[in-house]
Amino acid sequence: MAKIQGVYKIIANQKLSSKFFKLSIEAKSFRGKIQPGQFVHVKINDRLDPFFRRPFCIHRVKRNLEILYEVVGRGTEELSQKKKSEHLNILGPLGNGFTLPSRNIQQVVMIAGGIGVAPFLALTDILRKRKIRLVLLYGGRTKEYVFNMKAFKDNGCQIFISTDDGSYGVKGRVSGLFKKIRLDKSTYFYACGPKPMIKTVQEFSKENNIEGQASLEEIMACGVGTCLGCSIKTRQGYKTVCHDGPVFDLKDIVFEK
Ligand SMILES: Cc1cc2nc3c(=O)[nH]c(=O)nc-3n(C[C@H](O)[C@H](O)[C@H](O)COP(=O)(O)OP(=O)(O)OC[C@H]3O[C@@H](n4cnc5c(N)ncnc54)[C@H](O)[C@@H]3O)c2cc1C
Ligand code: FES
Structure with a gap:
């Protein structure tokens, strides 16, 4: 559109x-x-x-x-x-939006840090039509960051929650929930949240040979690719989050110190 x-x-x-x-x-x-x-x-x-x-x-x-x-x-x-x-x-x-996983993917794991959960409901509205396992790993800082996830459940998502202080769900970062998932070659990752979380997901996906995409956040001005204020480094050179992204292949993102 x-x-x-x-x-x-x-x-x-x-x-x-x-x-x-x-x-x-x-x-x-x-x-x-x-x-x-x-x-x-x-x-x-x-x-x-x-x-x-x-x-x-x-x-x-x-x-x-x-x-x-x-x-x-x-x-x-x-x-x-x-x-x-x-x-x-x-x-x-x-922006570009998520690419849907190939037809041989049997399990989609969405990893969300805080408000990074936002884009995943629209994704599950589409993926629910495929007969695949949908898992949402959600990490919030405290129980104040946990909200009613009925819409995700209605779309068939299995949900695991962590909070940094343990006030809801498993205590610790969302990466602590990785052990809740059964991984195999037919698994695909989508991640959205703070950069350190995306970096952890990138490392985990590399170790386990799992493909995926991540949606990134940068402070934006124009939002349409002209000011270059939201540029990030990727394996294909610098790209704008607003126009080339916000979604990138997980393995293409280069984290600068
Ligand atoms: C592609 C994209 C999608 C986003 N989707 C959502 C969403 O669905 N829901 C949501 O709540 N937020 C989302 N954000 C973040 C949201 O844009 C910022 O929280 C918002 O612009 C802050 O505005 P503010 O005036 O309240 O805060 P400000 O007063 O401008 O800033 C307050 C704090 O927020 C930080 N901040 C400001 N802009 C951003 C930004 N773009 N990304 C990250 N941190 C920022 C600042 O560094 C500061 O610490 C998204 C950001 C991007 C780039
Ligand atoms: S915000 Fe201007 S190029 Fe992305």
């Missing part, structure tokens, strides 16, 4: 946990036209501050366009105050 900029009505802005919100926007033009893993660039208000749009993965597009977000700063704080029937200026869909 070509990227479009439009002003769309907010249908709901729901608090899911003390950290996470779900924004539902009436955006008929997105229905059936996005690839899971793509994102939208949201203008928080009509003023000049904050000046730059804020990028958010597309959580799901069913009746409405859904964004799952964490309040981390002034933009997301202002977003959390938005009410039903207010409007938002949105540019998207942007």
